[in-house]
Amino acid sequence: MLTDWWTIALVTVGCAFFLAGTVGLLRFPDVHTRLHALTKADNVGLGLICLGLMIHDGTLPGILRLGFIWILAIFAATVSAFLIARWHESAGTED
Amino acid sequence: MPVSDLLASGFDVLLCIGLLWLAWQAITGTGLFRSVVMFMVFGLMMAVTWARLGSPDLALAEAAIGAGITGALLLNACRAAVSEMRSDEQPLRDRPSGVPKWLALPLSLAAGVGLAWLMHSIPRDGGPTPEAAIKAAETHFLDNPITSVLLDFRAIDTLLEMAVLLLALVGARVLLDQRRLPALYPVPDHPMPMLPSLLAMITPVLLLTGLYLFWAGSHAPGGAFQAGALLGALGVMYQLAGRFTPTHEPGTVNALLITVGLGLFSLFACLSLLWAPAPLSHPEQGAYALVLLIEFALMLSIAATLVLLFVGSRSLQLRRSTNHPGGRQ
Amino acid sequence: MTGWLFSVTAGLLFAIGLYGVLIRTELVRRLLAANVMATAVFLFLIVVAAETPDGPDPVPQAMVLTGIVIAVSLTAFALALIRHFRAVTGESDPEGGDDD
Amino acid sequence: MTELDSLVAPTLTFLIFAPLLAGVVALLWPRGLVLDLLSISLGAISLVLLVPLSGTVMGQGPLLLELGGHELPLGIPLYVDGLALAMLWLTALTGLGTAVYASGWLRSVSHPSGQQYRVLWFLLWSGLNALFVSGDLFNIYVTLEITTLAAVPLVALARGREALSAAMQYLYFALVGSILFLLGVALVYAETGLLALPELSARESEAAGPGETIALLAITVGLAMKAALFPAHGWLPRAHAAASPPASALLSALVAKAAAYLVIRLWLGPFEAAWTPAVAQLMGVVGVLGILYGSLQALRQHRLKPVIAYSTVAQLGYLLLLIPLASVVAWQGVIYHALVHGLAKAAFFLAAGNLILGIGHDRLVGLAGCDRVLSKNLLAMAVAGVAIAGLPPTGGFIAKWWMITAALEQGQWWWAVAIGMGGLLAALYVFRVVSFAVHSPRPWHEEPLRETRHGLNRLLLWPPVLLAAAAVALGMTGELLAPFLAVGAPEVSP
Amino acid sequence: MNTFLLGAALFLLINLAAGMVRVYLGPTTADRLLTLLLFGTTTVATLLLLAYSQASAVLVKVALLFVMLAAIASVAFVRFPHETVQKTDDGRGDHD
Incomplete structure (x- = not known):
């Protein structure tokens, strides 16, 4: 039963981070802060949910898969966030 | 609960x-x-x-x-x-269509509500085909019921669908022959920051997942279409990163790749007459290997066709890497 | 199973797509509307598949898979034709052709 | 599964998969000469193979071949009866004629996408053959997609703004049409759990549920958009007029007819229970309106190819008359009409193509003086026109004769009047075209007619002449072919 | 436990709906690009939760596919010149 509690706790905190990310997306004034809120909160949220599910899953391949998804998500999010920020930046200079 | x-x-x-x-x-x-x-x-x-x-x-x-x-x-x-829009043209304004709004809205609303009611009210009592399909799927040499339907029970649908995909590409080439439009993603003069590293990371993962999806197709969700589309997405990624140079000379490797799926499947259909009275029947032994071979060919064709449709050129050459600027256009 | 919800959604999606096809003249937008209509029919087929007694019925799923590939082929060719049509004529709807 | 004699499966396999393999070869090995020889030889072989197939159909009645050896309802059946056989013959004959013509035309015009044309033709040919013999609703949808996605590029092959605009309009009509057809297939599958036509027709016809009726409506509207039947015909005249001669011949004779063929195949087979005689009369009226509208529009055109395109819209209307008149004689008459119209329309378009090559433009005024220079072409065009109008001794007359007798037998005399009117109007617009060429002297401002620079080589000249001759020959062999056509006709109490 | 996971999935979907508001309002185009990032991670998380609540492990593979496609989509966006976006956004000013 202990593992169940860990899973529930981790997933709840993960969802809280997602909520933070969305609130940040809606409330923050400009693109960069929203970008910051989005990538940081969401990735941590996703990480915690993956962690919770890892515990719930318990099998080695399951854990590896979830870990792999998390790492890939972080990598993809950082590159995308960087490119979008740079793109938005260059929008300012061009016209 | x-x-x-x-x-x-x-x-x-x-x-x-x-x-x-x-x-x-x-x-x-x-x-x-x-x-x-x-x-x-x-x-x-x-x-x-x-x-x-x-x-x-x-x-x-x-x-x-x-x-x-x-x-x-x-x-x-x-x-x-937009990039090919002549300067005099205003942004994409929408001219009123032939059908006035006061007619289109009630018409489609009525159609929608009618369909929604009809779709809801049709009794879901299966029928001869579902029963036969579910029963036959258990004893089929392919464990994935959908792949067994796609590649055995209704194999001609899958075969002709590959012809449709090929026709889309041939149709795009007819247009290309008339008028060569500028490439949409010209090779970037300065290499994109961070993109090569993302590419280096994503390529093995996508290839691995694509092959896994292809391999899993026979006994678990997955199959030639999903794997082909995923490899197509990888090709799109390479084109975006400027690693492909679109050319308009006919490339033999490209031609082979786009036709191998349809060619192999049609050949199988004809040769199946050797061991069965009706075409498209699988032989008793070696059927599993045959299906895998056909699925692999389909995967290659789908991936190659989708990438060529995205790039919009006759064929592609892979360039070593983007760091030497001014690649051959 | 909330099958009734998805079949009602399928019907309404079909209506939205039909509405889009009827009123929009901008070519890409009409293509999106046609895709939405096709997706609505696919959704209905999958609801039927999911609610077949004793197990999801693989035949509609295979049909929808074939349908998705055909839809992407038609969309790809249509977009190529739109691009060439716009490059040649600079207009964004075919009825503008001159019927002498 | 009745024991089919050994030749049926190989023939059907050849008809569907050989053109596909030829298309693959055309993509891999784009040598014009080789591909033309391949397409002509495939055409000849399929004609040769059709003879024993017709014999078997005549002997054993409608054939049923289950693909992959899977019994119905799971597998996909191929179903060949008199109607499908006639369509296979039409595709083979027209295909062979157009292939010969195209090999000459592509060289004389030195078209840049010669290779694409041949690939499109091979895949279209395979799609058409598969469509005519397919006995499964969803399989018919896939074959319909092949014919559409091969036909639209064929229209776009003729370079220029009008061709692209017509292709665009054609694509949107066909796109919405195929989605409506798919909706019909989905509703039928949801209600009956069946896709195979033989199984659907074999159901004892208790009243069809609401799903099936709406499905029939959706399928009919979808097919009407694809076949350009009267209310939804807007795209056809522009597309068939803009396309190049071999493409227009294929489009008018085969592609538009395939969708119209499906309307009859589905109304009289699987959806028998879904319509009442009143609805049948309505379909007949739609057909007649199509005939009248198409013919009147054809009379108003002042360019050659739109006349022929509107004539297609008109002649497709006749096929709908089979629904109210569903008797064996009517079945034979309509199939015969479809066969003769296909051959004659292909001859008409190919001959018109030669004339346009000679004159340089396709305004009817420019035809003046053609009777002296391009006389053989003009003769072929005139004979084809006569066959379309249905005047003796051509096959068209036999077809109209059977249809009129069927209408009178069942006491629905008004269809007989409509058929007569249709034939009269068709004769009018054909003779109007011919009169431009024969009577009026060549206006001074038109430069003197000359055989095209290198003269119309034989490859361009003989196909229209032979196709027109075939349409006339069908006038003689009416009684001989009647029993072939009657195979599989629905026995509907008059 | 499955119920809890399903509840979390529902919560994330509500999150997603809120995110869609940003797409609707989003003055600049970069904001709309943001939603792709939002949808990328949130849909992956929803699918993972669904996988374990519906006990259908294949959804984990679908989630894996999503992660890759989100990366590709954002790269596709980023190769977009700016005037493309302004002109297609019916001319509305692009800068907040």
Whole structure:
């Protein structure tokens, strides 16, 4: 039963981070802060949910898969966030 | 447990409302770019819907083909729509269509409500085909029932569908022969920051997942289409990063890749007369290997055709890397 | 199973797509509307598949998979044709052709 | 599964998969000469193979071949009866004629996408053959997609703004049409759990449920958009007029007819229970309106190819008359009409193509003086026109004769009047075209007619002449072919 | 436990719906690009939760596919020149 509690706790905190990310997306004034809120909160949220599910899953391949998804998500999010920020930046200079 | 049913139906209600809102925004929204974004998100939501309705194969296909490739093609259209627009033309204004709004809205609303009622009221009592399909799927040498239907029971559908995909490419070439439009993604003069590293990271993962999906297709959700679309998405990524140079000379490797699927499948259909009275019948022994071979050919053809459709050129050459600027155009 | 919800959504999606096809003249937008209509029919097929007694019925799922590939082929060719049509004529709707 | 004699499966396999493999070869090895020889030889072989197939159909009645050896309802059946056989013969004959013509035309015009044309033709040919013999609703949808996605590029092959605009309009009509057809297929599957036509027809016809009726409506509207039947015909005249001669011949003779063929195949087979005689009369009226509208429009055109395109819209209307008149004689008459119209329309378009090559433009005024220079072409065009109008001794007359007798037998005399009117109007617009060429002297401002620079080589000249001759020959062999056509006709109490 | 996971999935979907508001309002185009990032991670998380609540492990593979496609989509966007977006966004000013 202990593992169940860990899973529930981790997933709840993960969802809280997602909520933070969305609130940040809606409330923050400009693109960069929203970008910051989005990538940081969401990735941590996703990480915690993956962690919770890892515990719930318990099998080695399951854990590896979830870990792999998390790492890939972080990598993809950082590159995308960087490119979008740079793109938005260059929008300012061009016209 | 009523709570889980409550949550499940809550999830579905929200999903459906999201689908309808996204579809409405994609169609009646003002900006074309915004509509394309909405449509891509609609594709993502459809993939979640397929997962929710218990058909993971379709979730994979919708994600890879529906959201991935179609989204990239639509972005291409957006970009082409503007970059080739002559200066005198105003932004994409929408001229009133022949059908006036006061007629179109009630007509489609009536059709929609009528269909919704009809679709809901048709009794879901299966029928001869579902029973036969479910019963036959258990004893079939392919464990994945959908692949067994696609590649055995209704094999001619899959074969002719490959002809449709090939025709789309030949049709695009007819247009290319008439008028060579400038490449949409010219090779970037300065290498994009961070993109090569993302490419280096994603390529092995995509290749691995693609091959896994192909291999899993015979006994678990997955198959030639999902794997082909995923490899197509990888090709799109390479084109975006400037690693492909589109050329207009006919490339033999490209021609082989796009025709191997249809060619092999048709050859199998003809040769199957040797061991069976009717075409497209699988031999007793070696059927599994044959299906894998055909699926592999289909995967290659789908990936190659989708990439060529995205790039919009006759063939592609892979360039070593983007760091030497001014690559051959 | 909330099958009734998805089949009603399928019907309404078909209506939205039909409405889009009827009123929009901008070519890419009409193509999106046609895709939405096709997706609505696919959704209905999958609801039928999911609600077949004793197990999801693989035949509609195979049909929808084939349908998705055909839809992406048609969309790809249509977008190529739109691009060339716009490059040649600079207009964004075919009825503008001159019927002499 | 009745024991089919050994030649049926190989023939059907050849008809569907050989053109596909030829298309693959065309993509891999784009040598014009080789591909033309391949397409002509494939055409000849399929004609040769059709003879024993017709014998078997005549002997054993409608054939049923289950693909992959899977019994119905799971597998996909191929179903060949008199109607499908006639369509296979039409595709083979027209295909062979157009292939010969195209090999000459592509060289004389030195078209840049010669290779694409040949690939499109091979895949279209395979799609058409598969469509005519397919006995499964969803399989028919896939074959319909092949014909559409091969036909639209064929229209776009003729370079220029009008061709692209017509192709665009055609694509949108066909796109919405195929989605409506798919909706119909989905509703039928949801209600009956069946896709195979033989199984659907074999159901004892208790009243069809609401789903099936709406499905029939959706399928009929979808097919009407694809076949350009009267209310939804807007795209056809522009597309068939803009397309190049071999493409227009294929489009008018085969592609538009395939969708119209499906309307009859589905109304009289699987959806028997879904319509009442009143609805049948309505379909007949739609057909007659199509005939009248198409013919009147054809009379108003002042360019050659739109006349022929509107004539297609008119002649397709006749096929709908089979629904109210569903008797064996009517079945034979309509199939015969479809066969003769296909051959004559292909001859008409190919001959018109030669004339346009000679004159340089396709305004009817420019035809003056053609009777002296391009006389053989003009003769072929005139004979084809006569066959379309249905005047003796051509096959068209036999077809109209059977249809009129069927209408009178069942006491629905008004269809007989409509058929007569249709034939009269058709004769009018054909003779109007011919009169431009024969009577009026060549206006001074038109430069003197000359055989095209290198003269119309034989490859361009003989196909229209032979196709027109075939249409006339069908006038003689009416009684001989009647029993072939009657195979599988629905026995509907008059 | 499955109920809880399903509840979390529902919560994330509500999150997603809120995110869609940003797409609707989003003055600049970069904001709309943001939603792709939002949808990328949130849909992946929803699918993972669904996978374990519906006990259909294949959804994890679908989630894996989503992660990759989200990366590709954002790269596709980023290769977009700016005037493309302004002109297709019916001319509305692009800067907040």
